[in-house]
Amino acid sequence: MLATRQPVLRRFWYPVMPQALVDQGPQPFTLLGEKIVLWRDGSGRYAAMADRCPHRSAALSKGWVDGDALVCPYHGWAYDGRGACVRVPQRPDSGGLKGTAVRSFACTERYGHVWVALDEPLAPIPDWTEESDAAYRRIDQFYEPWNCAGFRLMENSFDNAHIHFVHRRTFGDINDPNPPQPTIERFDHGFVARSDVPVFNTELQKKNLRDDSAFTVRHITAHWYMPFLRRLQIRYPNGLDHIIVTAATPIGDGSCQVVQFCLRNDTEAEATAADIIAFDRRVTEEDREVLEGTDFDAPLDMNSGVERHMPSDQPGLLMRRMLLELLATHGETEQTRHYPSRQAAE
Template sequence: MSVTTLSAQRPITAQDGCQDPVLLNDWHVVGYSSDFASDKIHPVRLLERDLIVWRSANGDIHVWEDLCIHRGARLSRGWIKNDRVVCPYHGWEYDGGGRCTLMPAAPDETPMKKARAFPYQAVERYGFVWVCLGEPTADIPVFPQWDDPSFLKVHSGPYMYSANGFRSIENFIDASHFPFVHAGLNGVMDNPDRLEPYDVHEVDTGLCSSEIKVFQPWGDARGIPLMAFYTYHTFRPLVAYFSKRTQQADKSGNIVSDKSDIFATFFVCQPVDEKTTIARVCAAMNVNPHPDPKVVRDRADVVFNQDREIVESQRPERIPTELRYELHHRTDLMGQRYRSWLRAKGITYGVI
């Protein structure tokens, strides 16, 4: 884990894209830790801002504006040399602290104080790289099972959604679409679940539902019928989670085992812009024996691509947080409360 020091200056490109302080002062995932090799500069886009991610030889991760202060060239077109970022235009070199250490046209001069890159706070956690473009108002949410060795962790994605991040999160916390969007896996189209009333509470860590019971003919990588009890959680506007307690069932949905297992999913959305999202997933499960991670990943690919297709079809693309624009039923309570929660936070970007 590394936290880079914030540059005192703001790049001129800070005027571009999202100006919503709630989102600018939050942590966002921009990739998996494993995406970023130490010998390359990786361009990423977040809230309509172009950034670079690179890793020092000592393993520290850096996220900077994709901008050279000299003449505004993109550092992502440059390269790494001797653990420094080299700008492709006039070859200025920047060290891991963002300081310019060499101007090749004047190699004997110490570069001016202002000759700096524009770094952001960056942290690696749960196998993801997180960045904050402003001043974080809260820590990165806790993934409850991450440190528990009895849980197998499996990352999947990235899933590129041509869709709004909040619509993508709302889909993740929606229990009544399973029989239709995930027929044969998470529900049965000819026999959809009747959802019993459930509660949603605001807690210190966000919004949390009580258990929601659904039958799943192929509920996880074991490929067996399960009765599943979902507890949904929105930790941050673009970070959600569920913990699913499962009991084995027969094909007709009768529970046949007293034993419960837990399958949890941590779901993060990178808002590229108001209508483009990169979704990433880390699942944690304690079924014994642990399933083959490839089977878990393959199943996640099917499920999240089914979700992607439906979320990409929704109109308007930006989520209406004013409830009167769409129709809310008691079975949608989690999504309804999520929208009101976004509205109460004062979010203005990606919403109508």
């Protein structure tokens, strides 16, 4: 599936950028191949618009905010958060140019990030109660582009078989390569997968988990929110929750922006954010190393012959089925073109 060729994928919310970054001034981003600008107006409202001035096509992200308007850096035309042209300095009495507008997109803030939907959203941004639960803290972890398709990161998150190999240096036991398979329940535009996975504890994890055992068990409740968002709740035997929220926000067909934060029911005195990020960084780099080598045009048709499967691939196969259903419901079909390798596509 090539993400930019599926218009229905424009109908989902994506966390695009940390609010703190947008608060510094207008920022460019490419979402599903669409160049957009994110900015915050003088009244504190976030906005997302096409990053192109209709006058002479300058990038509005190189402009600046003046009151509730975004000013184009080229000749100073100004636009409000809905994209309407409200001021043309060369025609001071005009009050802007009627009928001149930049395309604007649905935009809101949740969980410390600015979210954007390019077309009318099919599903809401998930509600996670931990955000307003005083027992939990949010730790922002990663914000960086990866050279792989968002889908590859999603299926990886639900693939228990990869743990024992990809993560053999951080928590996976390579001597026990047959992982327990999750039980899966579907819901609208996603599913939840539950499993208990035995893992080993590094010295750093013993500290982070406040658990000196050589081995422990991860009680996993993992939600997939179509198409590129997952919430991985890991509950340890001592009651500690380490909930990792990861989005593979699609930049284009072969790249995604990894947006990750975690929610934990402990305190900085018990485990420092720096130590928690350090461990998750090691794990994430292990995934990245492998995923950036995968074909980005993952076939959704499991019988395409392009890929072979095994029983533990069930969550990824269900994702494929559900995405195919989505495309069929919205009158689209998967592009039949599959690239045999990354190189052929580039």
